[in-house]
Amino acid sequence: MIEDIVKEIKKAVGKWIKGVTIKNSQRVYIDIDPAGVREVATYLWKDRGARYSIATAIDNRTNFEVQHHLSLDREGGAMVSLRSILDRDKPSMPSLAPVIKASDWIEREMSELMGIEFVGHPDMRRLLLSSEHWPEGVYPLRKDFKA
Amino acid sequence: MSDRRIIPIGPYHPLQEEPELFRLEVDGETVVDLDVEVGWNHRGIEKLCETKTYDQVPFVVERICGICSTSHPLAYVQAVEDAGNIEVPERALYIRTLVAELERLHSHLLWVGLAGHFLGYNTVWMWSWKYREPILDICETVTGNRNHYAMMKVGGVRRDILPEHVDYILSRLPEIEKFADLIKGAVLDDPVLHARLKGVGVMTADDIHDYGAVGPTSRASGVPGDVRRDDPYAAYGLVDWDVICVPQGDVFAKAVVRVLEMYETIKIIKGCLEKMPAGEIDSKPKVVAPGEGIGRHEAPRGEVFHYVRSDGTNRPIRHKIRAPTYVNLPTYKTSVIGESITDATIILAAIDPCYCCTERMAVYKHKGDPNEPIMTGSDLVRLSQEKTARLRKEFGL
Numbered sequence: 001m002i003e004d005i006v007k008e009i010k011k012a013v014g015k016w017i018k019g020v021t022i023k024n025s026q027r028v029y030i031d032i033d034p035a036g037v038r039e040v041a042t043y044l045w046k047d048r049g050a051r052y053s054i055a056t057a058i059d060n061r062t063n064f065e066v067q068h069h070l071s072l073d074r075e076g077g078a079m080v081s082l083r084s085i086l087d088r089d090k091p092s093m094p095s096l097a098p099v100i101k102a103s104d105w106i107e108r109e110m111s112e113l114m115g116i117e118f119v120g121h122p123d124m125r126r127l128l129l130s131s132e133h134w135p136e137g138v139y140p141l142r143k144d145f146k147a
Numbered sequence: 148m149s150d151r152r153i154i155p156i157g158p159y160h161p162l163q164e165e166p167e168l169f170r171l172e173v174d175g176e177t178v179v180d181l182d183v184e185v186g187w188n189h190r191g192i193e194k195l196c197e198t199k200t201y202d203q204v205p206f207v208v209e210r211i212c213g214i215c216s217t218s219h220p221l222a223y224v225q226a227v228e229d230a231g232n233i234e235v236p237e238r239a240l241y242i243r244t245l246v247a248e249l250e251r252l253h254s255h256l257l258w259v260g261l262a263g264h265f266l267g268y269n270t271v272w273m274w275s276w277k278y279r280e281p282i283l284d285i286c287e288t289v290t291g292n293r294n295h296y297a298m299m300k301v302g303g304v305r306r307d308i309l310p311e312h313v314d315y316i317l318s319r320l321p322e323i324e325k326f327a328d329l330i331k332g333a334v335l336d337d338p339v340l341h342a343r344l345k346g347v348g349v350m351t352a353d354d355i356h357d358y359g360a361v362g363p364t365s366r367a368s369g370v371p372g373d374v375r376r377d378d379p380y381a382a383y384g385l386v387d388w389d390v391i392c393v394p395q396g397d398v399f400a401k402a403v404v405r406v407l408e409m410y411e412t413i414k415i416i417k418g419c420l421e422k423m424p425a426g427e428i429d430s431k432p433k434v435v436a437p438g439e440g441i442g443r444h445e446a447p448r449g450e451v452f453h454y455v456r457s458d459g460t461n462r463p464i465r466h467k468i469r470a471p472t473y474v475n476l477p478t479y480k481t482s483v484i485g486e487s488i489t490d491a492t493i494i495l496a497a498i499d500p501c502y503c504c505t506e507r508m509a510v511y512k513h514k515g516d517p518n519e520p521i522m523t524g525s526d527l528v529r530l531s532q533e534k535t536a537r538l539r540k541e542f543g544l
Contacts, residue, residue: 023229026378027229027440027441029439049356051356051359051361051372052359053359053450053452053469053474054452054467054469054473054474056454056465056467058456058464058465059465067454069441069452069454071377071378071450073372073377076377077374077376077377077378077379078378079378079441079443081441100357100359101357101358101359101477102357102358102359102474102477104477105473105477106469106473126186127185127186128185128186128189129186129189130186140191140194141193141194
């Protein structure tokens, strides 16, 4: 079942896919080219009716990783995570917010806590940290952050 | 001539005991725009969890919310179990389900009460909160606490359900069912509530998909998403129950979903007590293998999401948490614009934004005769009178 869904995803947006890990029938991780994140996520969200759940940003020390998690609620409930690997020095990737409203807040959050730039986000204000009291360019969720 | 004004509600606002700032732009009586500001009480729990061991984290995440206090630990332990491929004994799965459903029951009653209070229908408020107490009694008997149960651990649960607990829960369920009937009648058969809540704050199925809204908020708009059924975990796939979903999308529909869900919850509790097998409650894992995992739980307010990455050491290197209100709150923009300012409160309350309200009296161990109360009712009255006298003196009244 999940193998068939992955096959269809590969057929539709395969040019952006670098690799697929099917951890089990309910968890799939797809490595993608960050440039194609909008196309792949839109395919899942719009064409397949997946629910945009949330995104996770991870500091791997050598690079940054952003995973967009979409839940295939209408097709067996598997969680598909789109993994983008970003450059350590200048982490940047296209924003999903112009297409998927649900990603608006989490991209603002990843931007301020992890320092990742989301190109094309319509409203990149801070979400959680105070714009008055928190300094610019200090990202608390990074591993090299010192309190 | 337009008469646009901004009405700020918050950050310490009277509706919910949680800091948030809503800027409602109104034209006369109609809300025309909205801006939400959060982050007034950001606690940095994700960062904190990276410094705790796998067994300490449940106690931290349990304190994210005082109402859905078992939802976060449940989603977290499932994420770790997914990451490290850890088995959980079947009995523990049933106990997890039982505790999570007891929590849903008292959380929904709490919401019904608050919604009644916001509407000025204080009978419903007092009834709901009064009848929530027997459920909290069950929680206290089974887990040792009314909230913050500390039941979840990686690999199983911390406490077993004893045979006398099963009898106790079964003996109290009939009265809870009776209260549910009472609340159902008071909410769903009240003509004033129909007039007040129908057609108010409507959200369509497309709005829900746009914002990724979850829980009763989505199920009241005809989107039948429920993690318990879509991606079954614990014992949800093993007992009989139904997803409640109605199509109208207004505030009344959200009340209908929550009230009817209470009956499904009672069904799940009964199913768990009936089918729970004997056996171990903890697989006692020693290490979490390197890997990544996702844990989800359908909390009373919707899907709770936890992502954990392990590098094989004793603490997570990344722990992402998403509470349901994070995706439900932005929908307020859709539901409130175009509505009257009078309805702004109840439309916000309809998503059941989560706040922490767990205040608990401490119980001390008695050194003398354990049957003797430490303080009698008249002692408490005396304490109160003494305090009033002290304050009078202090303010020269």
